[in-house]
Amino acid sequence: MNALLLRRPASQRRPASRVAVLLPLRDEAHRVEPCLRALLALRGGPAIVVLDDGSTDGTAELVRRVGGDRFTLLSGRPLPEGWLGKPHACQQLADAADADVLAFIDADVVLAEDAIERATALLEQSGVDLLSPYPRIEAGTIGERLVQPLLQWSWLTFLPLRAMERSPRPSLAAAGGQFLLVRRAAYDRAGGHAAVRDRVLEDVELARSVKRAGGRIALADGSGLARCRMYTSWRELADGYGKSLWASFGSPAGAAGVVGLLLALYVALPLTVLLGQWAGLLAYGLGVAGRLVSARATGGRALDALAHPVSVVLFAWLVVRSFARRRRVTWKGRPAWRP
Template sequence: MSWLLAAAVAALTVHTALNARTLRRPPSTPPSTVDEPVSVLLPLRDEADRLAPGLRSLLAQRGLSRMELVVLDDGSTDGTAALVRALAGDDPRLRLLTGVAPPPGWLGKPHACHQLAAAADPASTVLVFVDADVVLAPHAVAGAVAALRAARAQLLCPYPRIVAGSPGERLVQPLLQWSWLTFLPLRAMERSPRPSLAAAGGQFLVLDRAGYARAGGHAAVRDRVLEDIELARAVKRAGGRIALADGSALATCRMYASWPELVAGYTKSLWASFGSATGAAAVVLLLTGLYVVPPLLAVGGALAGTPPVAAAGLAGYLAGVAGRVVSARATGGRAWPDALAHPVSVALFGALVAGSYRLRRRGRLSWRGRPVVPR
């Protein structure tokens, strides 16, 4: 059984490597200027402490013949709007909107994005949603639009390079890219019309406007905590195509600046990732069996004097570490020594899932001062 476990982990690592080899990589500098009009849309809520680098990078975009930047201040109380005005100066490309509170049935992020899309220049054929914690390279938007068109997709997610500072971030954040590189058949996902076979990250999303409208826009995901993934599914339901890409050459993102902030960010939404508590338990048990049990077998087999068990456990552990290394190198992350702690990362992920369901049962899920309302 222990060798079967090691073989399963090795097979998943091979799949990670195959995905990494075929992963789309948008050009950091497109060969030509993007001629179609593009609206870049930035929702903000209490982002004054980390807004400046990202907004400056948006204002410095190149390679676009026609770009507007629409910013929505979504009820901030920390001076976010004033900072936007100070940073933008008299740049005519930027428009600052004041958002309205979400009506019943809407969550905050989908409603903010809905308002931005409605306010975008009607001539724009591409909508680019960017979060405040994303810092773009000078040709990032142009490169992402070029990749959207090359993929013949209606939605492209170029995942930014995740910046992780604290030990907790370094343990948990790399699981974002590792998970879809390991378990999602990327090119099959692009070809498949199945909405269930979808992934996306809301930090940096590029959409064909017509495809976005056919999918119902953010109104179609108004009550969804994971509105990015649900939007990708809505695009598929409308007959569209989605694609993932390595955006590490285009953008960086530090999602959380501390362990408490990371815990709050994950627990608000992890419960919505699995469909049910039973599904969540099954996934956590599977990941634990694949990636936490092997090193325990290695140590236990060595202490008990059973070399075959120890060897199988070590093989499974090393195969899991190899998968993390492949994922990190494919997406611009840190490989060493962080990959060695992969079993700890998976165990922490399981604890975050349990915490998310616990807070949901108690009705204590919130984000940026707003309750996270279950469906």
């Protein structure tokens, strides 16, 4: 039902809102150029504001070389006490933007030329205040192919999307910071990123803040609007998940309950086929079928669904590792955890 009801990009109708595309960067010179060149090709003429957050690898110079005067390039201020890096960068970008809609993207996102027009049109047509169009997640290595598809599969499987849109409950919320649009008025009412200054999952927490302020949020299929390769190796993936996966759960006990349920449904039950219990084969088939539905709905690889039990085991290991290391994790030279 979620796959059938998932919001899709709007038609080519030109949106009425003025849009600013906001890109925070910190030491991204090795991978941001495709993102920058895609921004130059955007239709509709949105304002493009880039913030260099204390990079030491030539990121700012690359932005100037690629974008020239097409981009507004800001230099990030020192990180204040009590803030994490990304919320602080995003707040500075928002403060500098003069637009009706703020479109936040990450350095690893490559937008289609009509992405901003179509996503903004969908925001307007749906009547929501915050829209999260999930990009098509690209995966190259085996580790990426096993773990990354679980991003979309998790919310398609366990989150009632239309109920989330209707419900005022902040706890019923999801969002992806790779590509996120929010109406400026709703952003300001919610307190902006200042309201989530110390949150590791600032994207989800911003969606919750919008709900608390009386706004509505929605997820959408953004696979035709943007592509994103978040990590290029198992080490990068493990470190990336390690800094934030623990924050997806309310507590270690909550994490244990969720992970235990996933292992029981998608690993232990299928393994009963080895004991002659053919219901295990049915359980495996249902798990794979769910992954196939998710892949079809979000532009993923169908073949990778066959390894779903292995994916769940790796996810469980990543959750345990994230909790074990959360108090000492750093990200790009800064602490990635706040008590």
